[in-house]
Amino acid sequence: MNKVGADGNERENTRVTQTNKHRRTSPKRRIVVQLVGGVDRPFLVAVILLLCLGTVMVFSASYPYANANFKGDSYHFAKRQIMFALAGLAVMAFVARSKIFDYHFLRKIAFPALVVSVILLAGVLVFGVNLSGAKRWYKLGPLTLQPSEIVKFTLVLFFADYADKHAADIRKRGEVKAIFSTVLPFLLIAGMGAGMMLLFKNRIIGAFFAAIILGMALVFMRIKDMKNTAPAFYYGILPYMIVLVVVGALMYLQPHMSGLIIMAGITFAMMFMGGTNLFYLVGGAGVGAIGLFALAMSKGHSSSRIQVWKDPFAYLLKGGWQPAQSLYAIGSGGFWGVGFGNSRQKHLYLPEPQNDYIFSIWCEEMGFIGAMLVICIFLFFIYRGILIGLRAPDRFSSLLVIGIIMHVGLQMVLNIAVVTNSLPSTGISLPFFSYGGTSLMILLAEMGVVLSVSRFSSVEKSK
Numbered sequence: 001m002n003k004v005g006a007d008g009n010e011r012e013n014t015r016v017t018q019t020n021k022h023r024r025t026s027p028k029r030r031i032v033v034q035l036v037g038g039v040d041r042p043f044l045v046a047v048i049l050l051l052c053l054g055t056v057m058v059f060s061a062s063y064p065y066a067n068a069n070f071k072g073d074s075y076h077f078a079k080r081q082i083m084f085a086l087a088g089l090a091v092m093a094f095v096a097r098s099k100i101f102d103y104h105f106l107r108k109i110a111f112p113a114l115v116v117s118v119i120l121l122a123g124v125l126v127f128g129v130n131l132s133g134a135k136r137w138y139k140l141g142p143l144t145l146q147p148s149e150i151v152k153f154t155l156v157l158f159f160a161d162y163a164d165k166h167a168a169d170i171r172k173r174g175e176v177k178a179i180f181s182t183v184l185p186f187l188l189i190a191g192m193g194a195g196m197m198l199l200f201k202n203r204i205i206g207a208f209f210a211a212i213i214l215g216m217a218l219v220f221m222r223i224k225d226m227k228n229t230a231p232a233f234y235y236g237i238l239p240y241m242i243v244l245v246v247v248g249a250l251m252y253l254q255p256h257m258s259g260l261i262i263m264a265g266i267t268f269a270m271m272f273m274g275g276t277n278l279f280y281l282v283g284g285a286g287v288g289a290i291g292l293f294a295l296a297m298s299k300g301h302s303s304s305r306i307q308v309w310k311d312p313f314a315y316l317l318k319g320g321w322q323p324a325q326s327l328y329a330i331g332s333g334g335f336w337g338v339g340f341g342n343s344r345q346k347h348l349y350l351p352e353p354q355n356d357y358i359f360s361i362w363c364e365e366m367g368f369i370g371a372m373l374v375i376c377i378f379l380f381f382i383y384r385g386i387l388i389g390l391r392a393p394d395r396f397s398s399l400l401v402i403g404i405i406m407h408v409g410l411q412m413v414l415n416i417a418v419v420t421n422s423l424p425s426t427g428i429s430l431p432f433f434s435y436g437g438t439s440l441m442i443l444l445a446e447m448g449v450v451l452s453v454s455r456f457s458s459v460e461k462s463k
Helices: 041-070 076-097 103-108 110-127 145-163 177-202 205-222 221-228 229-236 239-251 257-274 276-300 302-311 312-333 359-392 395-419 437-454
Strands: 010-019 030-037 129-131 134-140 142-147 456-462
Touching: 030 221, 030 302, 041 076, 041 359, 041 437, 076 229, 076 276, 103 110, 103 145, 103 395, 103 437, 110 145, 110 229, 110 239, 134 145, 142 437, 145 239, 145 257, 145 395, 177 257, 229 239, 229 276, 257 276, 257 395, 302 312, 312 359, 312 395, 359 395, 359 437, 437 456
Parallel strands: none
Antiparallel strands: 010 030, 030 456, 129 134, 134 142
């Protein structure tokens, strides 16, 4: 007989396990009730709401640009976005309700999926199409595929599986001397290499990579000892860093610095949630931040963006046009906005407004109130997603859900920061809003995974 859970979702099955905790101090028993049934409706509503607002906004932001560049077809981007949204919803529904293709199945293919996605990421350097000086896409007839969008998900999937399998090893306390004899020299050498690269820019571009290789050599010389003397570093740092270095190198060669920043953010978020020692995590984050900044400065277009970021109005003809027009759009919106469809900056002032800077058009048309509305929906989306993760039936599914939600949240924060010129322009799209077929479908497939896990929630009760 079906039952209704505390969150209002219909439950098909109820399984109850009992444990006796603190027997000597309390007669109460802790009962873990695992509910299996309907998906989390509040989270689903948030996803649908964001998708609807984003799809409508793609039309509003894109029709002048589409009319000017696609033979008068003002609906060019809107039609394609609606098509991908409907296909993505079908994929989300299938993943959410499928008894075969659920998160249990995903765990079995975590490592092969990462390997395949990394191969696709490497292949785009050879077989990909060059657009605006970057090779990030495969051309598949009228469609394009960006493998970095797939890697974002497979990173979360693999790290969730890895952290669950090695949870005890990651938390083991090692010997203090191991930190000073192996780990600390690696961090110092890597940091020194990043600093040299930052100082000399293109003149010693290999310094950072040489330092990383030297530091890793020091580590691998004592890798057998580290497994016992520094297990927290061996299990909690090395695997993550190896994967990140491989993926980061491929992203750097495209070049795709915004994607590299997101990959690094996902990796460190999964390390933190997976239980990596805080000392190693802070040290690694410091070295990684310096290294990312150094890599960004080594690329001409990235370093110039940093100069433009400081004063976009002084570099209007040298990269500052887009951020300047974005600020004009946000300022023009005021408190209430100029009204839906009435944006002026989208009329060929802001280049390709349906992409990374779509939020600035939303701010112009809907004003401060509209901007806060979207941010609040995103915050509720993040809150509800984390709640699903905390109620997940096992550690793997919990890490998987929270990792997906953190990835979307990180991308949302970075996009809004770029649009408001709080950060340099990095080409980061706004989830559910920015135009993009493959990214939208993969995003909705990830939402299907979250909804699938939400069907298996665990609730503690006292009796």
